[in-house]
Amino acid sequence: MRDLPVDQVLTLLAVVDEGTFDAAAAALHLTPSAVSQRIKALEQRTGRVLVTRTKPVRPTDSGRIVVRFARRLAALQRDTQRELGIADEAAPAHLSIAVNADSLATWFLPALTRLPQDPPIFVDLHRQDEDHTATLLREGRVMAAVTSSSEPVAGCTVRPLGAARYLPCATPDFIARHLTGAPLPDRLPDAPVIVFDRTDDLQDTFVRSLCSRAACRDRHHIPTSEGYRDAVAAGLGWGLLPEPHATPLLAAGVVANLTPGRWVDVPLYWQQWKLDVPALALVADRIADAAAAALHH
Structure with a gap:
């Protein structure tokens, strides 16, 4: 060889x-x-x-x-x-990490602010859907990832972080136009929907849990977490909002919950290489602490 x-x-x-x-x-x-x-x-x-x-x-x-x-x-x-x-003990550490957009927009970044800065730790974040972040680990493009897969990638360890909760929301005007006059399972599959991108099947899965159909093919693709929230709040369609984004909009009456008491939980896991890298271990602990405070268990 x-x-x-x-x-x-x-x-x-x-x-x-x-x-x-x-x-x-x-x-x-x-x-x-x-x-x-x-x-x-x-x-x-x-x-x-x-x-x-x-x-x-x-x-x-x-x-x-x-x-x-x-x-x-x-x-x-x-x-x-x-x-x-x-x-060189003063040399900064550089870590490549894959994380999904909703985690990045809600609970992930505050964890990074708690990292020590002497010596500094720099991160190269790769934004990817949680169903696909493990692929970046498998390809060697990142050292760690927030992923929806509980099956460890070869050469990696895995630990549960908790579940990200999503609430189905739409504006009152949208509900009046598209979701009245018949039970929700009958109307929702024909209502314009907002998805993150073409790999996002969360809305389709939710609609199938109510009936035998997928979400409407008339859909907006909004590939940023904040843009997605704003699109739902603007009444472009209905969508599943991360709970931290939905809560203030619900409190202000900007949107309504389509199924009170019913939500979608997406389990998240932290996977990282089986290497004794002190900076990576430190980041993992901070991420786990932030997830414990922000996610459902």
């Missing part, structure tokens, strides 16, 4: 993270030509194309395997230096 040279592997990681060969060269204090030569040498050694030469550069399926290895290698390298006492 051919060894994978450390300098070439870490250069591939820099290219993928920075997005271009030129940016990776600047980050590594190399020339773009040297970066290109290292990537070509690694591809020759593995016998596989590892990246697509696009902007930004993207790893191929084979490249993702090497990137996953490279990210773990970089973390182990930093940890070994720390244990040997040869690490």
Whole structure:
């Protein structure tokens, strides 16, 4: 079996993270030509194309395997230096984390404000639907993720965070126009609906729990958590709002709960690599504390 040279592997990681060969060269204090030569040498050694030469550069399926290895290698390298006492103790830690938009817009960021700043910890957040954040872990693009999957990704640990609660809401005017004159299960499937993006099936699942149909195909796609809230509050359609977003709107009478006493709970989990990375362990504890206070258990 051919060894994978450390300098070439870490250069591939820099290219993928920075997005271009030129940016990776600047980050590594190399020339773009040297970066290109290292990537070509690694591809020759593995016998596989590892990246697509696009902007930004993207790893191929084979490249993702090497990137996953490279990210773990970089973390182990930093940890070994720390244990040997040869690490720069003032050097900041950089952690890549995947998180879903609703968590990011409600309870996740306050946890990061409680992190110590000496030395600082910097995070590179990847916003992704909670059903798909585990994929980023599997591909090695992140070190940890808030995910809806309780099944640990290979090489990762998992711990439950709690459940994010969603309430079906619409404005009184919208309800009067679209949801009166018949039982809700009869009217809701034909009412305009707001979804986050084309992978969001939460509204469809909720409607199927009331009847045998999915949500209306007439739908708005609003791919930000705050924009989604504002679209429901503006009466563009009905939608499932995170409880922290729904509560003030309900109290002000801007929206009404379509099914009082009935909601959708989405279990969330924290998955991270099985590596002794002190900064990652510290972030995990802060995230767990914030989730304990904000989510349902």
